[in-house]
Every structure is written in structure tokens, then in C-alpha cells.
Amino acid sequence: METKVLIDEKDNSNWRELKNKLFFGTVVVLATLTISPILLIVYELLVKGLKQINFDFFLKVAPDTFQAMTAVRNGEIIPGGIANGITGTLLMVVVASLIAIPISLLIGIFLYENQGKKYANLIRSLTDILQGVPSVVLGLIAYIWIVQGVTKGFSALAGSVALAIMMLPLIIRSTEETMKMIPISIKEAGAALGVPYHKIILKVMIPSGFSGLMTGILLSISRVLGETAPLMLTTLGSTTVNFNITKPTSAVPLQIWEFYNNPNMIDLVWSSSLFLMAFVLTLNIIAKRISMRFS
Amino acid sequence: MGSEKIIKNLLKASSVIILLIFAGMAYSMIKGAIPAFKEFGLFGFIFSTDWNPTEGKESYGAMPFIAGTVITSLLALIICFPLAFSTSLFISEYYRKTRIATILSTLVDLLAGVPSIVYGLWGFYTIRPLIAELGYSGQGYGIFTSGLILAIMIIPYATSISNEIISMVPTELKEAAYSLGATRMEVIFSVILPSARSGLVAGYILALGRALGETMAVTMLIGNANIIPTGLFSPGNTMASVIANQFGEADGLKLSSLIAIGLLLFAVTAIVNAIGKVIIRKYA
Numbered sequence: 001m002e003t004k005v006l007i008d009e010k011d012n013s014n015w016r017e018l019k020n021k022l023f024f025g026t027v028v029v030l031a032t033l034t035i036s037p038i039l040l041i042v043y044e045l046l047v048k049g050l051k052q053i054n055f056d057f058f059l060k061v062a063p064d065t066f067q068a069m070t071a072v073r074n075g076e077i078i079p080g081g082i083a084n085g086i087t088g089t090l091l092m093v094v095v096a097s098l099i100a101i102p103i104s105l106l107i108g109i110f111l112y113e114n115q116g117k118k119y120a121n122l123i124r125s126l127t128d129i130l131q132g133v134p135s136v137v138l139g140l141i142a143y144i145w146i147v148q149g150v151t152k153g154f155s156a157l158a159g160s161v162a163l164a165i166m167m168l169p170l171i172i173r174s175t176e177e178t179m180k181m182i183p184i185s186i187k188e189a190g191a192a193l194g195v196p197y198h199k200i201i202l203k204v205m206i207p208s209g210f211s212g213l214m215t216g217i218l219l220s221i222s223r224v225l226g227e228t229a230p231l232m233l234t235t236l237g238s239t240t241v242n243f244n245i246t247k248p249t250s251a252v253p254l255q256i257w258e259f260y261n262n263p264n265m266i267d268l269v270w271s272s273s274l275f276l277m278a279f280v281l282t283l284n285i286i287a288k289r290i291s292m293r294f295s
Numbered sequence: 296m297g298s299e300k301i302i303k304n305l306l307k308a309s310s311v312i313i314l315l316i317f318a319g320m321a322y323s324m325i326k327g328a329i330p331a332f333k334e335f336g337l338f339g340f341i342f343s344t345d346w347n348p349t350e351g352k353e354s355y356g357a358m359p360f361i362a363g364t365v366i367t368s369l370l371a372l373i374i375c376f377p378l379a380f381s382t383s384l385f386i387s388e389y390y391r392k393t394r395i396a397t398i399l400s401t402l403v404d405l406l407a408g409v410p411s412i413v414y415g416l417w418g419f420y421t422i423r424p425l426i427a428e429l430g431y432s433g434q435g436y437g438i439f440t441s442g443l444i445l446a447i448m449i450i451p452y453a454t455s456i457s458n459e460i461i462s463m464v465p466t467e468l469k470e471a472a473y474s475l476g477a478t479r480m481e482v483i484f485s486v487i488l489p490s491a492r493s494g495l496v497a498g499y500i501l502a503l504g505r506a507l508g509e510t511m512a513v514t515m516l517i518g519n520a521n522i523i524p525t526g527l528f529s530p531g532n533t534m535a536s537v538i539a540n541q542f543g544e545a546d547g548l549k550l551s552s553l554i555a556i557g558l559l560l561f562a563v564t565a566i567v568n569a570i571g572k573v574i575i576r577k578y579a
Contacts, residue, residue, distance in 0.1 A: 134508020
């Protein structure tokens with residue numbers, strides 16, 4: 001590293017001290033500015049969203065425009081809720097998890113078992129690149145593959161596939177990292193006892209890394225819960241509760257988008273966003289708790 | 296012996312899925328984009344500034360959206376840098392391992408958990424009116440508003456990588472500078488920055504990769520005009536936002552053009568991310 005003269009010969013320490021303090025002040029101000037959006041967003045969601053949260057909000061489907069308009073005109077809260085979105089989101093996340101979790105665990109273990117090999121490095125790099133692919137592009141892919149190719153129409157399955165491809169790289173990398181953290185002696189102890197290879201993975205590696213694997217899975221779910229763009233291209237939305245994965249289905253973020261585009265339903269935008277945020281953050285916190293216990 | 300073979304093959308077979316996904320993505324998108332490239336030519340499509348869906352006079356070009364994507368993302372990076380860098384100095388240098396640093400980094404993590412559409416809503420109802428008040432753009436939509444929201448959205452990514460890199464700077468180096476009488480600021484600029492430079496660059500490149508593909512928040516704030524932006528407060532459209540925007544009523548040549556834009560976006564983000572990853576790997 002090049003050497004730099006840090007101190008001039010004449011005494012300018014007062015000026016340097018002042019500069020130092022000014023810089024520190026700037027850092028504190030900018031850091032405070034950086035975290036202000038999250039506080040403002042949560043505040044705004046709470047203030048504007050809480051009044052619509054009631055039992056109906058979770059149990060009833062979205063109202064039609066006329067119902068909402070009447071309620072707004074009479075100064076009442078808007079009837080109905082986001083049951084179609086909640087069920088749709090759960091359906092799609094469950095299907096996406098069923099697709100993504102087994103595959104990613106296997107690939108993660110494969111990468112761990114083949115450290116330093118060329119082919120494994122290629123897979124790892126591709127996984128990294130997959131993680132950076134914009135979600136809207138994955139929406140296009142799921143549209144071409146599933147909407148055009150399989151279900152011949154917008155469907156929950158297409159949405160699930162888009163979400164599953166998003167989840168893959170996250171779980172793969174967290175699986176590999178978790179496996180790396182398990183002491184190799186545990187694995188060797190198993191092997192020394194003559195335990196067959198698949199049993200070492202199933203009975204030793206996966207249980208001892210369980211909380212790490214769980215954290216990765218929960219974080220990946222919390223990442224895809226709020227995705228809107230890929231669902232716009234694949235599942236379209238639905239005004240009723242639907243559990244048929246070959247049919248168009250609603251989701252909470254899709255409903256937020258619909259409410260946002262309908263001037264009569266503005267109040268519902270805030271409560272459904274509040275719900276979505278709370279859902280995502282809760283999952284995040286649970287995941288962090290599990291990983292803290294692990295390390 | 297038998298079971299070991301089977302499970303090794305199973306693991307290997309599962310890894311092929313990644314290859315298949317990549318090959319499938321490339322194949323499907325290229326196939327979907329070919330009608331547009333055939334009609335306008337590859338370079339014609341990329342460099343044309345026309346976006347005209349009128350039947351009979353259909354003409355599609357990607358340039359307005361490439362320009363919109365590049366300008367909003369770079370703007371986001373410029374706004375993000377001082378904020379994220381200060382925050383990581385705060386967390387990993389000034390208040391390293393203190394309670395307040397933990398609180399701050401938890402709050403920054405929370406920023407990463409906010410769904411894109413919620414950023415869009417917040418931007419629409421809180422930031423947009425403020426921008427409109429400035430008087431540069433009537434409704435407050437445009438490049439600047441989107442860039443600002445994008446900056447907030449990529450802050451957690453930039454900050455978490457900067458944190459890691461800054462805390463990796465050896466304490467001996469810093470202590471040596473302090474013992475020569477350097478002030479904290481001088482240590483930051485003469486020791487930490489030079490030795491963390493390439494890591495920081497990689498971190499901001501990866502953050503840029505995020506900004507390039509962000510969809511919903513930008514769609515809600517950029518004004519959705521299919522033109523090359525004419526100024527900081529001009530409306531525009533990005534590659535991601537035009538897909539989200541125009542997909543609903545798309546078929547035929549228009550759908551093919553949107554897929555072509557998706558293909559370009561895929562290529563650009565893959566390249567940007569690969570560059571970031573290579574620099575980080577060299578550094579670590």
C-alpha cells in the first residue's frame with residue numbers, strides 16, 4: 001500500500017480536529033436519514049391501516065367497487081377483506097415451497113460435498129446469477145413455461161413456479177453455508193461407525209443443521225411473500241377464494257395493486273399493506289431467532 | 296456401496312436442474328423474442344426509440360427503457376452511496392459492537408424486508424407530493440422520484456456488504472495510523488477506504504444489479520412515458536416497469552418485444568452481478 005503523509009509540518013491540528021468533528025456529525029446525520037424511511041413507512045401503515053383491520057378483513061373476500069363506494073360515501077369503513085388474497089398467497093407459497101425446498105436441499109448438499117470441483121463451482125456461479133435475476137423476468141419465464149405451456153391460462157401454478165425459482169438460490173446457498181458450519185468430526189464419526197452415506201445425510205447432517213436450514217427456508221419465504229410483479233404476469237388475480245392451482249388466483253400483493261388502482265378502495269390499500277408487512281416481518285424475526293439459537 | 300452410489304447420483308442429478316433452468320430460460324426467452332428481433336433487427340430493436348402499439352403501424356424499440364433503467368439506477372446509486380457508506384461507518388467503525396449499532400443495523404435489515412409495492416405506495420403518497428411541491432414536475436412522477444425510492448430500496452444491500460468489508464480492515468493498520476496522530480476521519484480516508492476499496496466497489500455493483508430489475512415501486516412512480524427521459528424530473532419507463540405496465544394487453548409482436556426487453560434485462564443484470572461477484576471473490 002502506498003504511504004501517505006498524514007500530518008503536515010505546520011501545526012494545523014485545530015483545523016484537523018474540527019474537520020474530524022464535522023465529518024462525524026455528517027455520518028450521524030446521514031445514518032439517521034437512512035433509517036428514517038422504515039420508521040416513516042411503519043408509522044404511515046399503522047396510522048392509515050389499523051382502522052380497517054377487523055375480523056371481516058381476514059374472513060371475507062374483497063368488496064366490489066359499488067359496496068366500497070357506498071361505504072366511503074357514508075363515511076363507514078369499507079366492508080369485506082382480503083380472504084381471497086390471503087388464501088391465494090398461502091396456496092402459492094405452499095406449492096412453491098413444495099417445489100423449491102427438496103430440490104434446493106439436494107443441490108445445497110451437492111455443492112457442500114463437492115467443494116472446489118469445477119462442475120460444482122459452475123453450479124454455484126449459476127445459482128448466484130439466478131439470485132440476481134429480476135423477479136419480473138422470472139414472471140415472464142413462468143408465463144411462457146406454465147401459462148402458455150401447461151395450464152393454457154393464468155394460474156396459481158405459474159405463480160408458484162416463478163416464486164419457486166426465486167426461492168431456489170436462497171435456500172441452496174443457505175444450505176451449503178449451514179453444512180459448512182457443521183464440524184466435520186460429526187460426519188466422520190458416523191462414517192467410522194459404518195453408517196451408510198444416505199443415513200449420514202438424513203440422520204446426522206440434516207438434523208444437526210436443522211435450525212440453519214429452517215432459517216434459510218423461512219427467509220426465502222419471507223422474500224417471496226411480497227412479490228407482486230411476477231404474479232401480475234402469471235396468476236392475474238381473482239375475486240373469489242380459489243384453491244385450484246390451474247385457475248387464476250389472488251394474492252395479498254396483487255390485491256394491494258388492485259386496491260391502489262381503484263380510488264374507492266384506498267383505505268384497504270393501507271390495511272392490506274400493513275398485514276403484508278406484519279406477515280413478512282414476523283417470519284423474518286422468527287428466522288433470526290432460530291438462527292441466533294443456532295449460533 | 297449401493298446406497299452411496301444412488302444418493303451421489305441423486306445429488307448430481309438435482310444439480311442438473313440448475314443447468315436446465317438456465318438453458319430453459321435462455322431458450323424460451325430467445326424463442327419468444329425472435330419475432331421482434333426479426334421484424335426490427337437486433338440492433339434496430341435495441342437502438343430504436345419508437346414505441347408505437349397502433350395496429351398496422353406497430354413499431355417497438357428498447358432504447359427509451361434502456362435509457363430509463365440506466366439513468367434511474369445510476370441516480371439511485373449516487374443517492375445511495377453517501378447514505379449507505381455513512382451508515383456502515385456508523386455501524387462498523389464509530390459504534391462498532393455497541394447496542395446502538397445493533398439497533399441501527401436491525402432497522403436497515405427491516406428496509407430489506409419491505410415489499411416493493413409498499414415502497415411504491417409510500418413513494419406515491421408521501422414522496423411524490425413533496426417532489427410535486429418542488430415544482431419541477433407537475434404530478435411529482437419521474438426519474439428523480441423513482442431514483443430516490445430505488446436508492447432507499449438498495450441501501451440495505453449496499454450497507455450490509457460495506458459493513459462486512461469495513462469490519463475486515465485489520466485493526467493493526469488503523470492503530471498504526473492512530474499512533475501517528477491521525478484523526479478518525481483521516482484513518483477512514485487514508486486507511487479504511489484504500490484497503491476496502493475493491494470490496495466496496497463490488498458491494499455497490501451488486502446493489503446496482505438490484506436497482507436495475509426493481510419493478511413495482513418504479514412502475515408506480517416513474518410516470519410511464521415511453522420516451523427517452525429529457526431531464527431529472529422527466530417521466531420515463533424502465534425495462535422492468537414497461538414489462539409490468541404493458542404486459543396486460545400484450546400479444547403477438549408486442550408480447551414478443553416485451554419478452555425481448557426481458558431478455559435484455561436478464562442479460563444486463565446477469566453481467567452486472569457476475570462482475571460484482573468476481574470482484575468480491577478476488578477480494579475475499
